[in-house]
Amino acid sequence: MLPSFGVIGLGRMAQALLVPLIQAGLVDPGGVRAVVASPASAERLSALYGLAVATDPREAWMAPVVLLAVKPQQLAAAAAAAAAAAPVGCTGVLVSVLAGVPLARLQRLFPGWRCVRAVPNTPCLVGQGLTGLSLASEVSTSEGDLIQSLFAQVGEVHRLPESQLDAFLALTSSGPAFVALVAEAMADGAVAAGLPRLLAQHLAHRTLAGSAALLQGQELHPAQLKDMVSSPAGTTIAGLRQLERAGLRSALIEAVLAAAERSRELGADRVP
Ligand SMILES: NC(=O)c1ccc[n+]([C@@H]2O[C@H](COP(=O)([O-])OP(=O)(O)OC[C@H]3O[C@@H](n4cnc5c(N)ncnc54)[C@H](OP(=O)(O)O)[C@@H]3O)[C@@H](O)[C@H]2O)c1
Structure with a gap:
């Protein structure tokens, strides 16, 4: 236990990650030092979770x-607070979930932190x-394993070279919005x-969840599932013909590519 x-x-x-970690006994709730921006949030979250939530970051930066789970536009303020709060030499592992902020920038903003x-x-x-993880070279094997075990509490973890994180984000983080659009449109139909x-x-939701479970459970290629459901001159092939005519495949491919490209642009924008 941490x-x-x-x-x-x-x-x-941060709440979505922290609550399961406490429930699983991986993090001691008495040792959590959380920081938010407004006193009202601090009061509300302290009462809700029974944790130490403050607006003063000094204690949190001692852990x-x-x-690190602020919005990217709040990164500079967090870095300034870290510099002011942490005594020289007192640095540990910093795990950032900020979309599009590269490791090189984190290392520059939080010197000494791994x-x-x-x-x-x-x-x-x-x-x-699903969580993609990239580690700076300073992070030790045991530290990497520890961080991986924390994210494993809320799903599957994949360690990737940082160059693949934009594509990972496009598929897994933007993907739920693409799937939601499909679910909504199928219900409309x-x-x-x-x-x-x-x-x-x-x-519509059950159809998507059941189909994903079937693909995974029986390790089917998507084309196998499609062919299983498409009888000659039947209903499914009539629908598939419409989807091909409307360019569904190409639209989804371009959506994932556009999200990956945007993630790259955002990361590049933020490099000083
Ligand atoms: N939500 C997602 O699905 C998701 C997925 C992947 C990655 N992320 C990343 O997670 C990060 C957080 O997203 P979110 O949706 O959790 O945002 P959020 O709900 O708006 O939470 C931001 C938190 O940061 C606090 N804060 C603001 N400025 C601060 C400062 N200077 N020092 C300390 N705390 C400060 C806020 O406090 P107040 O409440 O007092 O304002 C709030 O508790 C983002 O960078 C995002 O890219 C989010």
Whole structure:
């Protein structure tokens, strides 16, 4: 169990990660030192979780492992607070979940800290997440294993070279929005065909979840599942023909590519 754990920015993503870590006994709740910007948030979150949540970052920056989970535009303020708070030589492992902020920039802003860049996705909220991890060369094997074990509490973890994190983010972090659009459109189609809205939505979600479970559970290639459901001159092939005509495949490929490109641009913008 980690006796001391700093959290800079206890917003949605940090809460989604921290609560399962405490529940799993990997982090001692008495050793959590969390920081937020406003006193109102500090009061609300202290009462909600029974944790030490403050607006003064000094204690959080004393922890050997610190989770950095502010918005990217709040990064400079967090770095200034770290410099002011941490005594010289007192640095540990800094795990950043900030989208698009490269390791090189983290190492520059937080000198002495051994930095890890993590890309978690929203399904972490329900323990079905995916996290990509890239480690600075200064991070030791045991520190890397420790950080990996923390993210494993909320889903699957993949260690990747940093050059692959933009593509990872495009598929796994932007992907839930693409899937949500597909779910909504499929439900719209069912409403157009005569089903009540709530039932259509429920069935669309179950169809997506069941299909993903089948693909994974039976290790099917997507084409195998498609062919299993498409009988000659049947209903599915009639629908597939429409999807091909509308360019669904190409639209999804371009969506993932555009998200990866945007992630690269955002990272480049932030390099001083
Ligand atoms: N949400 C996601 O699905 C997701 C997925 C992957 C990565 N991320 C990354 O996670 C980061 C946080 O996103 P989020 O959605 O959790 O944001 P959020 O809910 O807005 O949380 C931001 C937190 O940072 C606090 N804060 C602001 N300025 C601060 C400062 N100078 N020092 C310390 N704390 C400060 C805020 O406090 P107040 O409440 O007092 O304002 C709030 O608790 C982002 O960089 C994002 O790229 C998010």
